Amino acid sequence: MAEISNMNIQKLTIVQQAIASCCGAIITSLFVTPFDVIKTRLQAQNNPFPKGKCFGYSSGHTDHVYVCENGDSKAWYKKPGHFKGTLDAFVKIIRIEGVKSLWSGLVPTLIMVVPTTAIYFTCYDQLSEALKTRPGKYDEHIPVIAGSLSRFGSVTVVSPLELIRTQMQCRRLSYKQLYQHISTKVAVDGWFSLWAGWTSTILRDVPFSGAASGSIAAVTTQPFDVVKTHRQTQLWNSETLKIPQRDGKSTWAVMRKIVARNGITGLFAGITPRLFKVAPACAIMISTYEYGKSFFSHLNEKKNQHP
Known part of the structure; x- marks a missing residue:
């Protein structure tokens, strides 16, 4: 992800940084959720x-x-769900399930983005400032280090919510069904099963926190996104729900299985809707965050001028 400007960051409190980042996350989620739904459906349909x-x-x-x-x-x-492509999926989902289905999983998405974004952007700014005070001329590495550490922490915290969102986007479930679904799996495999797909999610998201541009990172990490969806749907389907999966397959083993069944293109299922969402999502998120920081900065200046 592009380096976040630290203009006037010293004048903002952690709470103000968190509020600014959360507002951007909410607006971004409302816009990009349909692309996430289509991406997940295209990836999940490889498992008939x-x-x-x-x-x-x-x-x-x-x-x-x-x-x-x-x-x-x-x-x-x-x-x-047998879709020929992004546009076909978009049309069929609306026709068969209604336009509201394009926002499936919006509630867990909104619940997820608040801590994710608050943790990521707040930690990013705080770590960047802390690293800049250290001796040595390594300023060019600060965005990568701060971004990677922040993303690692935020992904770990919200991984269970990511799993819930994927389940809701993959199939239509009531909250009661979702609760029963998750309760059964936790009873069989324990609480760590809620972090299914964590490794592939880390491999997918951390490059976005480094120096790589959004589109390049999206293409490069798409296979890990497919693996993440596979692990969060296949290992949680009705046939394996009551079967212990304590020796779950590694990311690379799942990747080889996908290639054997669907060819190399199977690792890039859903890449089109993901690419469509990257640029506007980054633009909305960063511009809203920067606007929020500017707003609070001016607010703090006024308070200092008129104590």
């Missing part, structure tokens, strides 16, 4: 239902059980 398996489907009002025959024309129910 096995032939003859039963599965549940919630319409939002009632629950149904169907038999799936690989989603062919003889199926009782054709799984919504």
